Amino acid sequence: MSQTKVFAHRGFSGIAPENTMAAFEKALEAQADGIELDVHLSRDGELIVMHDEKVDRTTNGSGWIKDLTLAELKQLDNGSWFGKDYENETVPTLAEVLELVGDSDLAVNIELKNTIIPYPGLEQKVIREVERFQMQDRVILSSFRHDSLQLVKKICPAMQVGALYACGMVDPWVYAGYLGVDAIHPHYLAATEEIVAGCHRHGIRVRPYTVNEEEDMKCLISAGADAIITNYPDRLRRLLPGDGK
Template sequence: MGKVINFAHRGSSQICPENTMAAFKKALEQGATGIETDVQLTSDGQMVLIHDETLERTTSGTGWVKDHTLQELKSLDAGSKFDSAFQNERIPLLDELLELVKDSGTIVNIELKNGVILYEGLEQKVIERVRAFNMSDRVVISSFNHYSLFLCKKLAPEIRTGILYMEGLYEPWEYARTLQADALHAYHYAVLPEFVAGAKASGKAYHPFTVNDVKEMERLLQAGVDGIITDYPDKLAALLAAKV
């Protein structure tokens, strides 16, 4: 992978409404080399980018994402709750993000939101679109549902997977090997230099989340992580530029 990947968490989610095209575009302007997003399914089986399983926090809608058709979700305002300047920003489809970045070198970290709701066929659907855009080498599929990651690897050995976890797993790179996963997406406090070294020796990458403090970014860069997931891609870009 070489250079540290600057993953914008749900896009540039501090200055734009999260998981919207506005946030993804802004992140790229700010120097992000990766985009992290969340995918769920509509009631008619379409892949939409939204974090919460319910609509209330980020949109003008109510209820569960899974209970609405794509047409219903596309009619919602996904920007005004963040700031009235983003009125009529919409919930995007996975295809819209892939279309945006397909001609750049941007890495896309697609988190499968299948912990609370077990979306049937989500893995197959995501893989099919990634392959359709010829982006298998530029995608990392992550999830807290590790059964799902194992299935992804079985279906698409060529697409990288990242294990999301919160706590201090013992030798997580050994666990990653059992899933044939490529990366460890750990909560940043669960990342120590000796863990990064152990992972590197096993050929596993570390992409800690969600790192918003510059000192913590510096600590992790010193530890040798391969990517950082942040709400502030501009801060991380400045830090990485200063280290060149």
């Protein structure tokens, strides 16, 4: 069994504003194995990295990403909400993040944020951007919208995809097999030892989210989770044998 990987949730969001270049840089410094981020489409069709559909919570602006252009989004303060040290943080594009980590061996888990806003063409645009950076072998696409993941597989069968869900699903490997996905990304409370073992028997990887307490991390490491998505990659790294690599 391979060792559990460390995925930094929205970057190292425990110590830097989520989904910013600063958070991704700090994830690299913390020797995370991967980063997790979220993508939307702007009004002019650019791939925007932010969690919420609206900019209100994490910037000094307001409104829906879908109604703002890239130029308008770039004018926003994307870090002061977290602390004065981050007042120069801007809203990143997917290309900026892929360029940042391009020379590393970091895995990139891109969540397609198309549950509330069904952005037309989001899957195709993300796949094209990943292919442009030649990072197909390092990228995982995930979504709570599972028909979107089926579309990804139809467009690019080699792309790794993971089905996000929050419920206590019975025999999720059966559903994963029906969907044709490579992994499940469940809420950590739904990732029991039995669930992980069942998925592994059927060739399905398990990457629970968002795991921030050490006791929960220990349980998931013991259960054999393939990766753990956490706001505190340093905390998880300390719990892994050796240097965790």
